[in-house]
Amino acid sequence: MSNLTPREIVSELDKFIIGQSDAKRMVAIAMRNRWRRQQLPPELREEIAPKNIIMMGPTGVGKTEIARRLAKLAGCPFFKVEATKFTEVGYVGRDVESMVRDLMEIGINLVRKEEMEKVKVKAEKHAENALLDLLLPSSKSKQPGMGFFNPAAPEEQLQEQPAVDQSSTREKFRKMWREGKLDDREVEIEVTVQGGGVEIMSMPGMEDMGMQVNDMIGKMFPGKKKMRKVNIREAYEILIQQESDKLIDMDNVAELARERVEQSGILFLDEIDKIAGNQEGGGSANVSREGVQRDLLPVVEGCVVNTKYGMVKTDHILFISAGAFSYAKPSDLIPELQGRFPLRVELTSLDKDDFYRILTEPQNALTVQYKALLETENLTVDFSREALEEVAFNAQKFNEETENIGARRLYTIMEKILSDLSFDAPDRSGDSIVIDKEYVQEKLQDVTEDRDLSRYIL
Numbered sequence: 001m002s003n004l005t006p007r008e009i010v011s012e013l014d015k016f017i018i019g020q021s022d023a024k025r026m027v028a029i030a031m032r033n034r035w036r037r038q039q040l041p042p043e044l045r046e047e048i049a050p051k052n053i054i055m056m057g058p059t060g061v062g063k064t065e066i067a068r069r070l071a072k073l074a075g076c077p078f079f080k081v082e083a084t085k086f087t088e089v090g091y092v093g094r095d096v097e098s099m100v101r102d103l104m105e106i107g108i109n110l111v112r113k114e115e116m117e118k119v120k121v122k123a124e125k126h127a128e129n130a131l132l133d134l135l136l137p138s139s140k141s142k143q144p145g146m147g148f149f150n151p152a153a154p155e156e157q158l159q160e161q162p163a164v165d166q167s168s169t170r171e172k173f174r175k176m177w178r179e180g181k182l183d184d185r186e187v188e189i190e191v192t193v194q195g196g197g198v199e200i201m202s203m204p205g206m207e208d209m210g211m212q213v214n215d216m217i218g219k220m221f222p223g224k225k226k227m228r229k230v231n232i233r234e235a236y237e238i239l240i241q242q243e244s245d246k247l248i249d250m251d252n253v254a255e256l257a258r259e260r261v262e263q264s265g266i267l268f269l270d271e272i273d274k275i276a277g278n279q280e281g282g283g284s285a286n287v288s289r290e291g292v293q294r295d296l297l298p299v300v301e302g303c304v305v306n307t308k309y310g311m312v313k314t315d316h317i318l319f320i321s322a323g324a325f326s327y328a329k330p331s332d333l334i335p336e337l338q339g340r341f342p343l344r345v346e347l348t349s350l351d352k353d354d355f356y357r358i359l360t361e362p363q364n365a366l367t368v369q370y371k372a373l374l375e376t377e378n379l380t381v382d383f384s385r386e387a388l389e390e391v392a393f394n395a396q397k398f399n400e401e402t403e404n405i406g407a408r409r410l411y412t413i414m415e416k417i418l419s420d421l422s423f424d425a426p427d428r429s430g431d432s433i434v435i436d437k438e439y440v441q442e443k444l445q446d447v448t449e450d451r452d453l454s455r456y457i458l
Helices: 005-012 019-040 063-074 098-118 121-136 163-177 207-221 231-246 248-263 284-301 335-339 351-361 367-377 384-403 408-428 437-449 451-457
Strands: 053-056 076-081 186-193 223-230 267-272 304-307 312-313 318-323 344-347 380-383 432-435
Touching: 005 063, 005 207, 005 223, 019 318, 019 344, 053 063, 053 351, 063 076, 063 318, 063 367, 098 248, 098 267, 098 304, 098 344, 098 408, 121 163, 121 186, 163 335, 186 231, 223 267, 223 351, 248 312, 267 408, 284 335, 312 318, 318 380, 318 432, 351 367, 351 384, 367 408, 380 384, 384 408, 384 437
Parallel strands: 053 318, 053 344, 076 267, 267 318, 380 432
Antiparallel strands: 186 223, 304 312
16 A cells, blocks of 8 residues: 655645645545554554545536545555445345445456566566467477468478477577567467357346356356467467466455455545435435435445455445535435545635646646647647636636536537647648637637527537
């Protein structure tokens, strides 16, 4: 687990997210507390529960991005799910425990990727030898159909070599392969075709059971093997994958992943305000919302969920929930669920200064993205300061006059401004263009003058 200090975590988040210092500080403390907990004796460690967080704020202010960047920074399993996907048993929707199973799958992939990186050098060495076996099958391992499929290959490379020359010929091929002289040749290689078994269709609301049944059937009827004709470079990649699978102990991967999910997993529950009870409404809708909350409660407070990789305890998984809370408030949640989210933080709406900073400061700023995209067409685009200030001003204006969608408004405005340029880019290769304030005003003129049109376009 990452041992970054809270100050370092906030500093890293600042590279991608503008403002929202309170929210950054809160998640940084939550992450550091997980590291502190790991340093404690086991008997005390089990007693310390994670401090779950509710982030409140309008859409597009960075709630999801903060959680996603935090998980990436810590290298821990992270899964985002909308609370509106869940329903009570008997209604069409997903089972609440499915999010823990999805988190476990992400944990498995995360650990498997790390383990593959550890055995990469050994796998590459084995793959190279396996590739040479395909190119020069010995009398013992020779299989029908294996070898070159290039009629233009030199005869001395294709003919059977005497046993005494086998080693030197193999080394010659190894040298040719490393120099890239064999990349375009073709070989036949055995690959496993997935999905050879029977697919079971699951009923709505029981997708996880259907997936587990399909997985069980897949083990009973393993994938079929077939021969594929591929070039040597592609064959090498396939062989690396096959050799890595042989070197990795999947039981150990499952055990490591389960421990990581239990001790450092993060579940991000978005749109939690949509399942909060609303005092104004009533009837079956409110009953259903409350039913979802009651289903969520045991998972958040700690239970054991059965997955295909074993039992997973949710006691120490960190839950971060988020919602706009425009029409509901955290106190509309059932008291038991409120008590499981002790930390609350409100994210502020963005103004034109924030929008300008979003366009210029982050490593993945929109301006950087668009420059790079158009650079692929050999078209150089630059933005003047006045142009970006005009974009920021319009983003705030449209958010005030229509719906406030936060920083997402910048996407719609930038697309509107650059749509003609993106379309003509292949024909303007080699040009260099500076986007100034007048250019921005010209492109936005029709929507700024017609308020009704702006509701549809932006």
